[in-house]
Amino acid sequence: MKPSFKESLFILFQHIVPQHLLSRLVGTIADSKTPWVKNLFIRWFAKKYQINMSEARDEIPSNYPSFNAFFTRELKADARPIDQTELSIVSPADGAISQLGGIEHGRIFQAKGRGYSLSTLLGGDQKRAEQFTNGNFATIYLSPRDYHRVHMPVTGTLTHTTYIPGDLFSVNQTTAEGVDQLFARNERLVAYFDTEYGPMAMILVGAMIVAGIETVWSGQEAPRLKKPIHTPFNNQSSSPITLEKGEEMGRFKLGSTVILLFGEDRISWENSLTATSQVQLGRVIASANQ
Numbered sequence: 001m002k003p004s005f006k007e008s009l010f011i012l013f014q015h016i017v018p019q020h021l022l023s024r025l026v027g028t029i030a031d032s033k034t035p036w037v038k039n040l041f042i043r044w045f046a047k048k049y050q051i052n053m054s055e056a057r058d059e060i061p062s063n064y065p066s067f068n069a070f071f072t073r074e075l076k077a078d079a080r081p082i083d084q085t086e087l088s089i090v091s092p093a094d095g096a097i098s099q100l101g102g103i104e105h106g107r108i109f110q111a112k113g114r115g116y117s118l119s120t121l122l123g124g125d126q127k128r129a130e131q132f133t134n135g136n137f138a139t140i141y142l143s144p145r146d147y148h149r150v151h152m153p154v155t156g157t158l159t160h161t162t163y164i165p166g167d168l169f170s171v172n173q174t175t176a177e178g179v180d181q182l183f184a185r186n187e188r189l190v191a192y193f194d195t196e197y198g199p200m201a202m203i204l205v206g207a208m209i210v211a212g213i214e215t216v217w218s219g220q221e222a223p224r225l226k227k228p229i230h231t232p233f234n235n236q237s238s239s240p241i242t243l244e245k246g247e248e249m250g251r252f253k254l255g256s257t258v259i260l261l262f263g264e265d266r267i268s269w270e271n272s273l274t275a276t277s278q279v280q281l282g283r284v285i286a287s288a289n290q
Contacts, residue, residue, distance in 0.1 A: 080282045216243070
């Protein structure tokens with residue numbers, strides 16, 4: 001189906017607008033602690049997206065010191081129970097499945113007629129890409145109204161991260177259907193973990209007006225450089241970074257996308273999941289193969 005005139009205009013706008021400048025500007029406003037500024041934006045956002053504050057640890061929007069603090073708000077301890085069934089793999093976030101399935105011939109499906117290279121997604125690291133050849137992927141889109149902290153789908157020990165600079169296109173469905181290799185073009189952080197089900201990668205993809213990506217081990221990520229930054233983690237040390245299933249691993253300041261990668265024959269996605277399926281943090285999305 002051809003995009004509508006409105007959709008075509010939206011995609012054209014993203015090609016010509018100074019993406020990083022606009023994102024920095026929005027990020028500055030979102031970090032503002034001036035009461036009238038942050039409260040104005042919080043009230044507008046909460047009303048427009050019908051935010052369910054009853055789930056939040058602090059239910060009063062004006063209590064948050066900035067819009068970003070409100071946007072990345074913590075939920076109550078019992079708001080998202082984490083499934084503890086043996087072999088279960090849970091959703092790392094609230095959102096919607098953009099696509100999921102097998103990684104075929106070294107490529108990942110993006111949208112009808114569009115895909116991208118696994119190696120390119122991982123910053124050209126062919127050796128690491130080989131760990132996921134013929135494996136499985138899931139792309140989860142976090143809309144503006146969703147909870148924006150990202151958690152572990154399984155217990156894992158961090159082994160390496162790669163920050164990859166890039167564009168900042170929107171990552172909604174319209175853009176996914178209209179921009180080639182979207183997720184392999186946008187700025188992103190790849191985090192590799194060793195798990196009991198083999199290697200796993202979690203890719204946090206930046207997007208237009210996303211003011212930043214944070215991880216629990218190093219805080220603000222995505223420095224504004226023009227080359228990939230590789231950070232190995234020596235897990236022979238006395239304090240390896242091991243995160244339990246359901247534990248927070250990072251967060252987005254404004255909406256974006258998480259991509260999960262698993263190796264060949266390691267996991268099987270739930271049969272009920274298809275593109276556009278809604279998912280919620282802690283609920284089962286796959287099971288490990290025995």
